[in-house]
Amino acid sequence: MAEALDLVVVGAGMYGLAAAKAFRQLNPEKSLAILDGASSLGGVWRKERLYPGLKTNNMLGTYEYADFPMDTETFGVKPGEFMSGPAMHHYLSKYAEKFGILDTIRYQTKVLTAEHQDGPDGGWVLVIQTPSGEARIAARKLIIATGLTAQPFLPDFRGQDEFGAPLFHGSEFLQYSSTLESATSVTVFGGTKSAWDVVYAYASKGVKVNWVIRATGHGPVWMAPPYVTPLKKWLEKLVHTRMLTWFSPCIWGQADGYIKMRNFYHGTAIGRFITNAFWSILGGDVITLNKYDAHPETAKLKPWSQAMFTASSFSILNYPTNIFDLVKDGTITVHIDDITHLSPNTVHLTSGAQLKSDAFCCVTGWKHVAPVKFLPEGIERELGIPHTPTTPSSEPLYTDVAVQRADDEILARFPRLKDQPIQNKRLKPLLDSDGISIKDKINPNTPLTPYTLYHFMVPPSARFLQTRDIAFAGALMSFTTATIAHIQSVWINAYFSDTLPAKTLPPVAADRKSSGEGVKSLEEIQYETVLQARFGKWRYPAGHGTQFPDFVFDAQPYCDLLVDDLGLQVHRKNGWLAEATEPYGPEDYKDLVAEFAKASEHY
Template sequence: MAETYDVVVVGAGWFGLAAAKAASQIMPDQSLAVLESAETPGGTWTKNRLYPGLKSNNMVGTYEFPDFPMAESKYGVKPNNHIPGTVLNQYLTDFAHHFGFFNKIQFRTKVDTIEPVGEAWKLFVTGPSGERAVIAKKLILATGLTSTPNMPTYKGSENLGAPLFHAKDFCARAPELKNVKNSVVVGGAKSAFDVAYAQVEAGSTVDLVIRDDGHGPVWIAPAFVTPFKKRLDQLLLIRWMTFMAPCPWGKEDGFGGIRGFLHGTFIGRFIVDMFWKILSADVISANGYDTHPELKKLKPWNSAFWIGSGLSILNYQTPLFDLVKNGKIRVHIGQIDHMEKNTVILADGTRLHADVVVCSTGWKKESPIKFQGLGPHEFGLDVSQSEKMKLNAKADREVLDMFPRLEKQPELRFAPKTSDPLRLYRFIVPSGYAFSRNIAWVGAVSSVSTASCATVQGHWTAAYLSNRLDRLPSTKAEITQEIMLHTQWGKWRYPCGYGAALPDFVFEGVPYIDMLLRDMGLNNKRKKSWFSELTEPCLPRDYAGLVEEWKATHDDSIKKV
């Protein structure tokens, strides 16, 4: 017989762990299981993905759960330092132990398919004991955005005669890379820079190949920016700066009037444009892209305004760009045409010696789990194709009416995504299941404020599944209307990021958290004064004690689940 649980969480990364904590605290009488395909918690930071030198983009203090501070005395990370991957793996493991659900995690357990069974879900899983079935009365999916590698295929790759793999496997394949003299790394994102740096540190030279019809080199900035040398990972969390981002849920922060001026008037839009121009110019100047012909190849192709959460931070022991200037990392903008024995040949005829090829080519932004038996619309909108086109057009008009600045889109070198984005209410719940309260996604967002977002999403999801939200639309039409506005906004806001496929948050993360907190009847203003609220970063520690606050007003008014 299938095992049966009241709540099943799939995935034990940041979002899965936060959801498991919230579920265990808000629904303490419900049986809980966490299914994790890896051998340790962590998601991106699971043990078998920790390649040499891997560190967090964020510094200590912005990358920790609110109710579990990353104490220097225990984890050894000093203030204003990035966090080593090994420390993050230990921290996330300790978090599960601290909140008493580590023994609920079933490791090396992969969910293959899921199908509805009445009001519950049947999961077919493969684990150490073989194949089996698990019944979940309520299902939380936390498989994240970095589960399925986007691995390209190359003509002649079978003749390469050298390791060829995705960056996800960089740690596992490390023993094969000893004594490598020349590495080819494909990609322009932060992970490509990480692999290139690690290979140089190991004694290799690197040819970095960035597609000329892709997104281009990542926006990567020093950890401390502006003339005042402020931490970038904290600047992105300052409330007054979030006003500079056109965001349809921005008014949830209580400053709708200011936002209306900045994005709805000519003078306001001029101020916003100047803000982003100064921000971009500061990074370009700090990195010295225009001071060296090789560095110029790494200069981003579009304004930081359009990029989204792909924005990264320089977190290396020694200057990355020095390796480009001295030829240890050679940058090529082009295409791989084919491969031969230990050789990568570019479309312009350039031949690159390759003892290894590592593809830092991103991830498929889709769930690795297959669903069956859901019906014609699966988890999309429960409307016809013609009706969906009308809803798309209506939402597009609403977005551009609110934010005229977005109509002038950047020129792209790649074909924009044309398929539907993930359509979820609050970026968590499928519209067709909003009133069933038996399934939710957490972590289906790309955010620079991961820890805080995971905490609040997890809490919101547990409150929603137990039918204890203070605010939820009463009709399916209202839910559909909001989903369309929020998801179509992404296409216009971040065409150079993930916006066309899924929620992409930079300055939008703080007001998103505001919105979820207000749904739960919680105070979203967490500082001691209005001045602090506007000028100090909204850090994870500001959201400490949310569950206790919520219980104080909700435990005696439990609705029927």
């Protein structure tokens, strides 16, 4: 007989821990388990991924839960410093311990399947794999918090069986960290921030690095100093300053209440002129500060995309020494080229270059689908998670008609988005390259529908709006991980308990009123979901907007959206001027759980 639990959370990373903690606070009498396939908690900050020198892209004060500040005395991180990987793991462990969820985590437990149950109350039966074998768990509610970086994507290269040296994904760097000492020359493949991190780790140890960035790819990511603009503003604070978020065309931007201001910047010619100037100055400042054009080798690292159209891949230089100096002195050689094949200890490029390598690290991204098989077959369409599109008649949400309507609205509201940038005329998927393939069943190049979740968390289908028994936490990318995790955790728990205000979602309970002005119909909920999902395609073509929510300057409006959904105070500063100019941070939401608990008594 299957074990029965009130809630199962899949994933013990930042989102999973926050969701479980809020559930424990709001439902102390109910049963809970967090399942994770790893041997330690933390997600990207688990022990198995903490290679030497790993740090966050965030400095102290911005990458922490709202109700659990990271103090210097306990965690050893000083103001103005980036958190180390071990400090983050320690912090998350202490968070789980303080809020009484540490003992609910079951490690080395992988969820193989999750089958939805018939009936008005729904629920799920999970088949799990543990060190002792397979077992079953019945979960009344289920939160998938595996995020978008749970399954590494490592392609197969022609000739790799003869390569004879370590070949690994960037997420496995710790397991191959001995190469930091043993290797004399390595190849790193990829242009993302994680690739920069691996390149720096090797080069700072004196290891010769051949850095290959695909000529047919997206190019190197934007890398900004921690402080930008002529005023030397802290970048993380900048993107959470309300008056600057107005320059970002955002389909959910009206949630901040400044509708007229946003209409001016995006709906008028002069407003769009000012907006374009802002993005030009921001991008130009980063280019100038990094001095890309001062040397022919650093010029190869200049980003190919426009700053405005770049999402969470806009990252921060968090290294103790200048990585560009290592490029200039030849420790790092940048190759804008494609890989054709491998031979013994050698990586071969299209140009004919042969790179002798004692190790080959591939920073080639992730499979963005959840690592769980959902049943019955075909239920992905109702769940609103990526799946192979079918005919419009069998697509309950992401229909051709809904997509066209959404596109028309997006481009009418934000004419600037009609002028889409061409990032690379030679762009093609990695797996379309000669000599590169994949044997895995999950092919990132397979055309899938995007995540189509209401407010990026819950399925907008009639079945699941009735049962309210599943949510997806962290199915997005942003700079604002900890704060969004905190706010989503409250929202999801309110959704499960049917205590969201009626204006957000019509209530399920018969004794709650669902009529009145502003109450959304199922059709409105579904269209709003498609609209927000489709928005990423137009707003962030240089990011992952076609696959899942991926944003930077739109994170604060997203927080506003969720807080307003909860019926709580959106504007949390002291007066209009402070609202416009003072950056938001985790501390502004420290009492959110208590605020909602009090407010929900009236729903």
